[in-house]
Amino acid sequence: MGLGRLMVTLKSKIRCLKIVKKGEYDKVEKSESMRMEIRSRKARKLIEETLKVADSPKSKTYILGRM
Template identity: 65%
Template sequence: MVMMGLDKLMTNLKSKLKSIKTKKPYDKIEKSESMRVEIRSKKAQKLIQDTLKIADSPNTKSYAF
């Protein structure tokens, strides 16, 4: 009785694994122009934050003109 349950379980697991392996990978979505602009904007904001962090650090020597 227990062996029959294990056999069913193994068969079920094998079929699920096969279905996972045979699934096709997702189609890559092309980036729209608005997505590209947003990515550039985020990169620019990050660069500005990093620059300000370095400029505000106590180790940075700044010269007043």
């Protein structure tokens, strides 16, 4: 009986450790260069979409609704 209780106790402690380890990291603050990179990626994506629509023979106008 003592061995069974020990196993149950060990299993529950291991489960608790696994849960704690998931949230162990610190959140990284974005630097100014990271923010600039994100903005430039968004700008490139928007330009790419705009050019795709503008070059399409089917559409004549571009509606600004995707910002």
